[in-house]
Every structure is written in C-alpha cells, then in structure tokens.
Amino acid sequence: MTGSQGSARNMTRRAVVAAAGGAGLAVALTACGSSDDGSTSVADKPTGGEGGAGAGGGKEIAKITDIPEGGGKVIGDVVVTQPKPGEFKAFSSKCTHAGCAVKDIANGTINCPCHGSQFSAEDGSVTKGPATKPLPAASITVDGGSIKIA
Incomplete structure (x- = not known):
C-alpha cells in the first residue's frame, strides 16, 4: 500500500468514526433535548x-x-x-x-x-x-x- 492509499484509508476510517459519533450525539440530544411543544422527555x-x-x-x-x-x-x-x-x-x-x-x-x-x-x-x-x-x-x-x- 502506498502512502497516499494508507492516508486515504485513514481519512475514510476517521470520517466513519466521526459520522458514527455525530449520529450517536444526535440520538442522545433527541432523546434528552426539548421539542418545540415545550415537552422535554x-x-x-x-x-x-x-x-x-x-x-x-x-x-x-x-x-x-x-x-x-x-x-x-x-x-x-x-x-x-x-x-x-x-x-x-x-x-x-x-x-x-x-x-x-x-x-x-x-x-x-x-x-x-x-x-x-x-x-x-x-x-x-x-x-x-x-x-x-x-x-x-x-x-x-x-x-x-x-x-x-x-
């Protein structure tokens, strides 16, 4: 594997991990956050x-x-x-x-x-x-x- 291929693979891995973390955060905020109708959970x-x-x-x-x-x-x-x-x-x-x-x-x-x-x-x-x-x-x-x- 060349340096650029390894770097691209790491970028992809980072992107996947970041996206998964962001999705988890979005789920947590949705579960605990408030909605427009004033209800909170x-x-x-x-x-x-x-x-x-x-x-x-x-x-x-x-x-x-x-x-x-x-x-x-x-x-x-x-x-x-x-x-x-x-x-x-x-x-x-x-x-x-x-x-x-x-x-x-x-x-x-x-x-x-x-x-x-x-x-x-x-x-x-x-x-x-x-x-x-x-x-x-x-x-x-x-x-x-x-x-x-x-």
Whole structure:
C-alpha cells in the first residue's frame, strides 16, 4: 500500500468514526433535548396529571403524607401537588421559560427561583410570567398511601 492509499484509508476510517459519533450525539440530544411543544422527555409530556384511587403500576415517588395540602413537593423532574384535600396533581419540574427547576410550592403556587415565574398547583397554568406556557402534566396514580409515576 502506498502512502497516499494508507492516508486515504485513514481519512475514510476517521470520517466513519466521526459520522458514527455525530449520529450517536444526535440520538442522545433527541432523546434528552426539548421539542418545540415545550415537552422535554417522555416523562414530561402531558398525559393527564390527575391521580385517582385504584391499583396502578409505576414507581413509587412519594407517600401521600409527604405532599402538604395546598402545597407540594419537587421530586426529581416532577413536582407533585395537593391543591385540595385528597387531590394530587403532577407536572414537570422544569420551568417553561428558561428550563430552571422549580423550587417550592406554597399557597397554591409552584414557584421558579430563576426569573420569578409562577404556576398554578391546580393545573400547571402560568399565573405570573415571564413564562408563557404551562408546566406539562405528568401521569401519576394514587395507590393506597403511595403516589406512583406511570
């Protein structure tokens, strides 16, 4: 093999490796990135958000006693609220304005510390900007004393 042939073969190998790496990165970004509709992952897409009594699959994320009435709790990438006694809702914990994690829930409001956006603990709607889109609902079930993410 001549020097130019070996060099061409290495260039081709590099191109293949670079293309494969780029494709892998594109897949990873697609899986973890946000879309134009404001949803950020499969778990964050609106899917109901209202938990009801009854048997349900999924991973337990909290006990109903962990979620204060009129408030809520941020649990990973989900915020679970109890706007009324015995009524549990769940939303993405990622603010729709700039992607910051919401931090606290008080007096029926989910609060983002980054720019002051506020969302209703009842339905995730914006109650104070700069956010303009509601928090996407997350699907949960209430099974006995457990809250499970679907």
